[in-house]
Amino acid sequence: MTKVENFTTLSCAECAGGAGLGFEISMAYQPIVDVQKKQMFAQEALVRGPQNQSAAHIFRQVNDGNRYRFDQSCRVTALKTAAQIGIEGFLSINFLPRAVYRPELCIRTTLAAAEEFGYPISNIIFEINEVEKVDDPSHLSDIIADYKQRGFKTAIDDFGAGYSGLNLLADIPVDFVKLDMILIRNVDSHPTRQHIVKGILQLCADLGVQVIAEGVETYEEMATLRDLGIELLQGFYFAKPAFQAQAVVSEHVYSSPQ
Known part of the structure; x- marks a missing residue:
């Protein structure tokens, strides 16, 4: 049987040092850009190993016995590293x-x-990973309500890829919805995906929720999403995650390739 850890409040130093985890973590950062203003909107902190090992490598080591400490360590490490490398704006x-x-x-x-x-x-901005099944929606609702009351922004990640995206959106008042890359891939040549994206945009506009499209890989995808009305985009087209550094977005990504 997996040991369930004892929940205790950890200090910043303990979290940043990975106390009790049994493995080390670090962070990479990927930009979310505003394609209308042609500027950086936010950087997303993505967990990595100390030598830039993948997120999958790290998550294989997470279990019920260290999940709380891992979550706490990720938060503190993301904030500490962001401050060290000078990230401004949204994190x-x-x-x-x-x-x-x-x-x-x-x-x-x-x-x-x-x-x-x-x-x-x-x-x-705290992102809820929508691929992870939510077993207790009321508990999640309490978490988001507490975070929003404190002034944090919140987002549903991977919207459209997991178990209960629409139910989460109906029950939990978030600030952002991040469209999963499955809806974004080849959206420029896929009318059905375009109609779905339009429908989500209208729904989110009615609810006062801002849409972010993630997984953008080509100029054509970017241009189509921009023309559909999505201002905030993220993906390899703009920049790959930068290990322990701010990712840089070149101006040329906003212009049609010659």
């Missing part, structure tokens, strides 16, 4: 809902880290 951090046993207690380390590293609460 997007993924979190594991099943690692949050009581939101008002589990957020303490994040609040302390934000204060220590000088990162404004209003600039932090």
Whole structure:
């Protein structure tokens, strides 16, 4: 049987040092760009190993015995590294809902880290990974309500790829929805996907939710999504995740290739 860890509030130093995890983590950062303003909107923190090992390599080591410490360490490491490399504006951090046993207690380390590293609460976006099945929607709703009351922004990640995207959107008042790359791939030549994206855009507009398209890989995808009305885009077309550094977006990505 897997040992379930004892939930205790951790200090910033413990989290940043990976106390009790049994493995080390670091972060890479990928930009979310505003294609209308042609500027950076946010950077998403993506977990990596200390030598830039993949996220999959790291997640294979996460279990019920270290999930809470892993989630806490990811938050603090994301904030610490972002401060060290000078990221300004929004910082997007993924979190594991099943690692949050009581939101008002589990957020303490994040609040302390934000204060220590000088990162404004209003600039932090917490992403719910929609691929991970949500077993207790009311618990997740309580988490998001607590985070929003404190001034954090929230987002549903991988919308359209997992178990209950529309149910989450109906029950949980988030600020952003991130469209999964399965809807984005070849959207420029796929009328059905274009209609689905249009429908989601209209739905989100009615709900006051902003849409981010992730997984953009070509100019044609970018141009189509921009013309459909999506202003915030993310993907390899703009920049691959930069290990322990800010990713740079070149101006030429906004212009039609010659």
